Amino acid sequence: MTSAPARSARVRPYAITGGRTSSRRPLLLETLVSVPGFDRAVYQELVAETREIYVLCRAVRSIAEISAGLGIPLGVVRVLVSDLVDEGRVRIHPSPAAAGAPEHVLLERVLRGLQSIQP
């Protein structure tokens, strides 16, 4: 028999990454994006799809909703939102884990929410 998965990566280029062990959080399909304060000047600056995303995300939208709503392929949305984040134009909402909720707390909250749904 064998042991459980060996997850420990003994050799990592810590010196280079400054001890960082994980990449920036990926943009998941459900990751929420919003424009903190819509700025007309920014709107004028942006072009094409990035402008459309900027407008759409005045209301909170997920990556999947941006893609489907604007008819922009998912991979393109991920690249463009990533650009907009770096430029400080849009904000990424934290994941439940990043928001500080342990998994069982989140699950309990989801369960309560589901049980409150009235058909």
Add this chain to the structure above:
Amino acid sequence: MVYRASSPELSPSAISTKMVVAGGFGAGKTTFVRSVSEIEPVTSEALMTEASAGADDLSATPDKVMTTVAMDFGRVSLDADLALYLFGTPGQDRFWFLWDDLIRGALGAVVLADPRRLADCFPAIEYFENVPDMPFIVALNCFDGILPYGIEDVRAALAIDPEVPLLTCDARDTASAVYTLTELVRYAMNLTRDPVFA
């Protein structure tokens, strides 16, 4: 669909989570998502190259045959600041990398099975069996409310582990679909509590 008195706009402080609805073609994934969603379910499409089995290069056409892969998703607000997204897997199960994307960060998955075509959900079950730390349950979508055989016979036919919950549902019925999701959450809670599965 779930109808809410309030607007379905999400709050500026909202966070989100996700569950996946998988299964074979025609198992009722879209119907299931529709039953729970508070928004009109959305279809997202992507263009793929069609894998030419046997790679025919004799035809000198530069154009590759393309195929469109679609996935449906819906959303339901669980409280003022928490949105749950439901994603249905694409019907063509050869695009596994799309499944990998769908399940990244998901709380868990419901594998929908059509009792008349059980084998159609085998690829989905096999897929989730090989994803570490991803709770999944199997729901038999009984369109007419009748299961032609005993549920333990189905378990044997699907060859799933005894601890994987197996239940029946009606994907058209909101209460039934929501109940199925609560069963998935309860199962996930048990797994996170039980150090054996932690």
Add this chain to the structure above:
Amino acid sequence: MSRKILIVGAGQSGLQLAHGLLQQGYAVTLMSARTAEEIRAGRVMSTQAMFGAALQHERDLGLSYWADDAPSFEGIGFSLAGPDGERAIDWAGHLSAPAQSVDQRLKMSGWMEVFEARGGRVIIHGVTVSDLDRLAPRYDLTIVAAGKGELVDLFRRDASRSPYRVPQRALAVVYVRGLERRAERPDLPVVNFNLVPGVGELFIMPALTTGGPCDILFFEGIPGGPLDCWGGIRHPDEQLELTLQLMKRFVPWEYERARHVELTDWGGTLRGRYAPVVRYPVGRLPSGGTVLGMADVVVANDPITGQGSNSASKCAAIYLAAILAHGIRPYDEDFMRDTFGLFWDYVRYPTIWTNAMLQPPPPHAVQLLGAAGKYQQIADRFANGFNDPRDFFSWFMDPAKAAAYLDEVAGRGAPAAAGSPAPRD
């Protein structure tokens, strides 16, 4: 001015090129279907034995983070199974420069993190044709380096360079701990190349994986034969068990030292098969845009000669030099074809050699492999051919040149221990 390059695929070639371009000030976006953590915790992808020239390209970019921890191997051991279960031929050739195999789960995840920490952009997404169609116009150059994805179908098969239409081997890889050294050569770490005529090959090599040093057992089975037997395997333990049974039956001298091995981890197995293929380098998108294919997207050879990661590293070095040399001119189709042409000038040799090695060895090759047991310089020359397969075309790939070389070696008198006079690079 900073030119924008999009690289799809986070393997040996894509990441190596991404680092090279980033170091030269290019704005590089890398798209990967998996996160670094997913790669690290996932399944092994290759055997990735890399020889001196390919490792040098990594050193040139300062990317050899695992060189001190990975076990080096210094030769190629060759064994030919005889009909009686004994070895008809058995020798080891010395490599001029040490070789290493670093589990790509470790290397690619690490390289991806470093790339991002140094300012490269990483987008986690399984790229589709729809994505590329809209993304390519936003970049000065788009390179597809995801050899295992469906995007390879954007690149047409080049029938004139692809002699096979179907897979030539069934592949089965197991990463193990606890393998002992071959008793007859305890001090020379090697890749062991065991050839069982009509059945297939077993390669054994030391490597570094996520949990530390290990060994890789890699069976190549001729389709329809007794090593083409992995269809029913569902569990890594079953694959290890079957691997050991087959070793006992076909290569008992290797089984002896493998009695106590165990899997390194649950991701430490791989099975599959694919048809070797060469494709045209320019992919055309529905809107008319073009993308450049690299490494195994355009040249996918059978792993029987262990050239995949070596060719990928060399391709990345060639593409990097071509992109830098091109300056600010547009990366048009001519550039793409010319750049691939530079790679093909090299990779045609490993391609032809690899395709030949999939066939039963012709008489002159058997003669050379036999003579290598007597003349060390032949064994050494064979070993160093894995580092640069172009050399095989001066002696190994042609009956007349083989005869001339044998005469030359024998005519020089006593079996020599010195290296061959042939150029290595």
